[in-house]
């Protein structure tokens with residue numbers, strides 16, 4: 001039986017995090033649909049060349065552990081989460097959120113990805129999550145690291161049914177290299193803050209885990 005107060009219990013930390021996320025979502029319920037003005041859509045970003053060319057066998061939302069392996073991925077463990085909303089502020093349910101990300105050495109789950117040479121075989125590199133009524137999604141992954149020519153980022157794609165509604169990238173707020181990143185700078189300057197994640201220590205974590213919130217706004221109709 002797991003003890004939620006045991007800091008060494010990563011499963012407990014995950015559940016504690018989810019419980020806290022749920023508490024936060026109660027407030028969202030009262031405001032959903034109540035946004036007076038249309039929200040700004042999350043800017044799209046290039047898909048890049050490394051969307052997995054062959055999906056891993058494990059595609060769940062925990063990228064730190066592959067299947068029933070016990071060795072975790074190398075990196076700063078991050079609870080990466082947010083809410084998918086439409087431009088009216090309504091949570092979007094049944095949205096599939098996919099993320100893909102380089103491991104701590106800059107390697108993607110892609111046959112052409114070279115990174116820094118050493119592959120972290122314990123990093124899943126890709127995951128997906130189906131949103132429920134609250135529109136929330138959640139991944140456990142690593143804080144992204146820089147690799148050749150790119151500032152750190154996590155790739156995301158959001159689809160509903162067969163339709164891909166957004167492909168973008170989430171960056172680290174305040175990261176120096178952001179200023180010169182050729183892909184980030186394809187987004188208008190005044191909208192780039194919508195692509196930033198403020199990585200903060202996870203409350204209650206004794207192992208230095210982080211929390212990163214990335215809320216997503218998508219257009220559901222061509223008019224949006």
Ligand SMILES: [Fe+2]
Pocket residue numbers: 048050150153155
């Ligand atoms: Fe990338």
